[in-house]
Amino acid sequence: MITRNFILNYKQVYFNLKNMAEISYVVVFPTIFSKNKIPQLITNIKKILKIKNQQFKSVKRDDNIILVDANDPVFASSAINLLFGIEKIAIARQIKNDFQGIVSEITDVGGNLLLKGEKFLVKVEGTSKGFLTKDVEIAATSNIIERKQNLGAHPGTDENHDKILYSYLTKNNAYICIFSDKGNNGIxxxxESQKTICAIYDELSAVSCFETIKQGNDVRIIICYRQKSELQNLAKIINQILPRLAQDNVELEFFELKIKPTGIKNYLIYVNSILEIMLQYSYNRISLALSPLVFSSDFIDNSLKSVFEKKKIPIIPLSGVDVNLFDDAKEIGLERNLKKLENIVTITSNEVPDFAKKEMEFAIRTKKKISVKVGPNNVHDILDSFEENH
Known part of the structure; x- marks a missing residue:
């Protein structure tokens, strides 16, 4: 899956790569929370590259960054950027950490990347040897202005620039970035060593599952629905989440709850009934798709009480998420579903209805297991598995 920025810049990046003699690497910048978890991030990178059929020669560490030598840096970058624990990902040239060499390389890269009249910003970070990173920024900026006068490119500011020419220095090497993209952050x-169960049954629960994974949890996903017409939408949502797990095959379990799909009270009954299904599992950690910005404190307290009574541990990944919830929704491809999400998050009810016991018991009898091989046909594979029963 290629991110929006990669789609917009793919042709330009590919052209620049083809016209640069040096080998280009994928450089992964872990988040500050991942710097003590780099070995696990390296493991996940290798897994996602294999799942996405991206060939690579090596994945290794250079100080606090990860260097990937991939056959196709553009598509490898796109695959890796599905993972959590990444602040930024770049395609870059590697050279020695030497002042003159770095300035020269930034000048060359800038000449290839800048378009006529663009405002550019040279940004250098990392470990410098016998010089200041600010000196590199000033020298490279002057060189680009002098050598590329025909472009009419001129320096911008941190707040106002068209293109950033970013470089990062490690103890021995310098990485001059050709292209960079934001990561998904998280860890x-x-x-986490224990498996966490989470349920996906609408847009809010999908974002909650997304956040559960983002916080480093190994998840077991169940899917609940009230009518067959919901399955297609849920399958599309799941399709956006599965690649984040860095697994070849994922086992999903589906439950049908015959609860009316309209009305706030019915929705709350639905949520409570799904919680009861999750509590039937032996897993010790339960992810609750609840937010104090959406649900009443009484409703949340009741859910927590139910979990604690079963001697399990509740996780509420949405507890610190506000408007970022909509950013997460867009990240998992829910742009067209934002109105539905808005309707869910504007619930106004202080009711704490019981779960529907009969409907929950019926749902457990409808349980259907599906093993999904993560790939481009996930949606069809899920829907086809239901058609096989008819």
Whole structure:
């Protein structure tokens, strides 16, 4: 899956790569929370590259960054950027950490990347040897202005620039970035040793599952629905989440709850009934798709009480998420579903209804297991598995 920025810049990046003689690497910048978890992030990178059929020669560490020698840096970058624990990802040239060499390389890269009249910003970070990174920025900026006068490119500011020419220095090497993209932040998947169960049944619960994974939890996903017409939408949502797990095959379990799909009270009954299904599992950690910005404190307290009574541990990944919830929704491809999400988060009810016991017991009898091989046909594979029963 290629991110929006990669789609917009793919042709330009590919052209620049083809016209640069040096080998270009994928450089992964871990988040500050992942710097003590780099071995797990390296493991996840290798897994996602294999799942996405991206060939690579090596994945290794250089100080606090990860260097990937991939056959196709553009598509490898796109695959890696599905993972959590990444602040930024770049395609870059590697040279020695030497002042003159760095300035020269930034000048060359800038000449290839800048378009006529663009405002550019040279940014250098990392470990300098016998010089200041600011000196590199000033020298490279002057060189680009002098040598590329025909472009009419001129320096911008941190707040106002068209293109950033970013470089990062490690103890021995310098990485001159050709292209960079923001990561998903969080921490690497499967850092936590215990498995967490989470349910996906609508847009809010999908974002909650996304956040659960983002916080390093190894998840077991169940899917709940009230009518067959919901399955297609849920399958599309799941399709956006599965690649984040860095697994070849994922086992999903589906439950049908015959609860009316309209009305706030019915929705709250639905949520409570799904919680009861999750509590039937032996897993010790339960992810609750609840937010104090959406649900009443009484409703949340009741859910927590139910979990504690079963001697399990509740996780509320949305507790610190506000408007970022909509950013997460866009990240997992829910742009067209934002109105539905808005309707869910504007719930106004202080009711704490019981779960629907009969409907929950019926749902457990409808349980359907599906093993999904993560790939481009996930949606069809899920929907086809339901058609096989008819």
């Amino acid at each position: 690497p998947y499967d850092v």
